Amino acid sequence: MNQIINFLGENIQMIYIIILSVFVGVEVIGKVPAVLHTPLMSGANAIHGVVIVGAIIVMLNTPAENILSLALGFVAVVFGTLNVVGGFAVTDRMLEMFKKKK
Amino acid sequence: MEIKYILDIIYLVASVTFVLGLKMLSHPDSARKGNLYAAFGMTLAIVGTILLYNHSDGYTSREPIKIILILAAIGVGTVAGWLTASKVQMTKMPELVSLFNGMGGACAAIIGLMEYEHNLGKTGALATIIAGLIIGSVSFSGSVIAFLKLNETMKKPIRIPKYNILNTVVMITLVLFGAYIVYAQPEHLFLVVLLFVFALVYGVLFVIPIGGADMPVVISLLNSFTGLAAAFGGFLYQNQVMLTGGILVGSAGTILTLAMCKAMNRPLSNVIFGAFGGGTVAGSGAEVNGSIKDISISDTAILMNYAKKVVIVPGYGLAVAQAQHVIHELELLLEERGVEVVYAIHPVAGRMPGHMNVLLAESNVSYDKLVEMEDINPQFANTDVVLVVGANDVVNPAAKTDPSSPIFGMPILDVENATNIIVNKRSMNAGYAGIDNLLFYQPKTSMLFGDAKGVLAKLVSELKQM
Structure with a gap:
């Protein structure tokens, strides 16, 4: 307790x-109206990519000699970036289509 | 002035852009800007961390090799993410969101693996690390399975005998195992890696029995899992931007998941434990009687040409056939002839809520032509022709009449109230939920067999000659 x-x-x-x-x-x-659920989910998906900040912190705190940790951190940063960049880019592409109407 | 304060302020600005971005994403006019705001905030947070972050105990160092590695990793991720995102077809969108979500989960899991050793002796921090590790891993492997299911690499839901009990046992073991590690704090990483592998296995077991039709709900749920995993990371580092971002997505994702379940009128537990969407074909007890009636393309054209009001019900089949452009052409042509045309959008049409809207928006269908289920249902009674293209389960009357049907209770589009119903399908195969559709056997219903794109193109040219 x-x-x-x-x-x-x-x-x-x-x-x-x-x-x-x-x-x-x-x-x-x-x-949020139902029509925007997909872009919203995709946008939210990009935002949790903020976990990349954690991956960068891990790398900055790792001693430069620790190759295994650096390699793992490298992979984590790649994954995080994929989440962020891919997420925002795909959301933008979807929303661009909504704009074209009329 | 302390450098740390500048980074804190950057994180504050980024957090505000996340909230603002999500808020703006909820209105069609501001949505795109909202996404860009959030992306801007994210960039700030990333650049700020690389340049200004310092651990309070002085662990942080910036040797050139590390900075180069970080920048290289960001470069690789950016190019790969950007290329995939800009090349993917809009029909494949849900798979991609699932995959990106998995990447975030994996990132959180790796952070947990790496931070474990540094935090031995600190029970609170270890609990945070292990929780983030478990949730991130489950989200990663679950998302990969969801990805494989959506792109139909993994077609049939895989039945594991007594999987409900098995899954629950595995889940409880996973939690106990995690708790044990936090309690015992083994110095060697072996057990932690074992926990990581075990969590991956659980993610697979969690998603594998769930049918393809429920994948949107699963992706949305895993999305909020990854948010949670990111938030645990934020808690560990006392990092506000990770915490706000992660929790925002966690709670938003949960609300979205529940909204989707509500649209299908099924509790979340039913989606996860109900194993719907395969293997239950025999469960549909309704007997099929009556016969199927064909209709020719020219008859369809005549029927539509002289109708006052036509409602189009698009489903995923439309998207698969890449027929969204030709259906827009059909719509314009009929409007020219004075026929009122609208689209009836079921909340779970397509593979994600709102997926159909994105697909139709891609082919320039006007936003106000897309009518949601509650608004369109009363209108079917004065509709002359309903054209169902590549949709099945969302118009299946068994959802209302047959308590033994796996989709019983799901709200559907009441197309049977219309005067004529024309269903375009490639074949008599069952829909994604794998059940028969009595609508096809009704006297008012005519079947227009063939590939959606080809059939609609012929329909358009037929109409042009009239």
């Missing part, structure tokens, strides 16, 4: 962010 309270207390700012972000996410998405 003590441990849990300490953990929550030490990370209270993070927990605020989590709770508020949950509400923001629900609010923002709640009003």
Whole structure:
């Protein structure tokens, strides 16, 4: 019990962010018309590509001699970039088509 | 002034662009800009991290080799992601989203693998790492299976005997295994790698029994999983932008998943444990009686030419046949003749919610011609001709009348209220859910067999001569 309270207390700012972000996410998405669900899902997909920031941090914190870790980190950054760039590009392509109408 | 503060501010700006981007994505007029805002924020966050990030305990170093490797990785990812995204056909979109989602999951999993050793002794941090590792891995292997199912490399849902029990056992074992690692904190990485492999296996087991028709729900769910995995990473690094981005997608993805389940009128548990969409063919107890009636292209043309109102029901078959352009041509031609034409869009038509809208938008069909299910259903009663192209399950009356049918309870388009129903199909094969459709046997229904693109092209030329 003590441990849990300490953990929550030490990370209270993070927990605020989590709770508020949950509400923001629900609010923002709640009003989306069905026609935009696919682009939205694709856009959201690109946004969780922010995990690439973590991959970059891992690489920056890895000693330059640790080849195995650097190689793993390299793969992680490639995957993260694919998620980000591919996600945003494909969303843009979809939305471009919506624009052309009329 | 501390450098750290500049990075914090950059992360703040990026987080705001994510919220703003998602918000703008919810309106057709601002959607594209919203996507670009979020992309801009992401670029800021990435560049800021490379240049300014420093670990509070001074682990961070910027040897040239590391910076080169990071930039090279970003270069490779950018070129590959950009090329795939700009070359892919719009019909293949859902697969691609699934694949990109898996990449994000894999990225989160690798971060977990690498951070484990650095955080031995810190129970809170380890719990975060292991949670991110498990969720990221499940999301990765699950997305790959969803990808294979959608591009039909893996056609039949694979039946594992008692898979519900098996999956639950595997899931519980996975959680216990993870908890054990957090508790025991083995110094050697072997057990962690084993956990990683085990999580991958669970991802496969999780998605494999789910039928193709439910893949959109699964992708949406895995999307929010990856969001969660990213958020765990953010928690670990006390990194606000990862946390906001990840949680936003996690909660948005969950809402979207539930919205999709609601459109199919099935609880999420039913999608995951119900194993719908294959193997259940025999479960449909309704007897097929009555016979099928053919209609020729010229009869169809006459019927449409003299109709007041035509409703087109497009399905995935339309997209597969690449017939979205010719159907737009048909629509314009009929409008010229004074026929009112609209499209009835079922929420789960295609392979993703809203997929059909994207496909039709690609061929310049006007936005206001696409009518959603609740609005179109009352209109069928005064519709002269309904043209169903490549859709099946979304017009199957068994969803209303046959409690033994696997799609029972799913809201459908009430096309049977129209005066004439013309169904274009390649053959009498069952739809994606693998069940027979009684609509085809009704007296009002005529079948127009053939490839959608070819048939519609002939229909257009026939109409032009009239």
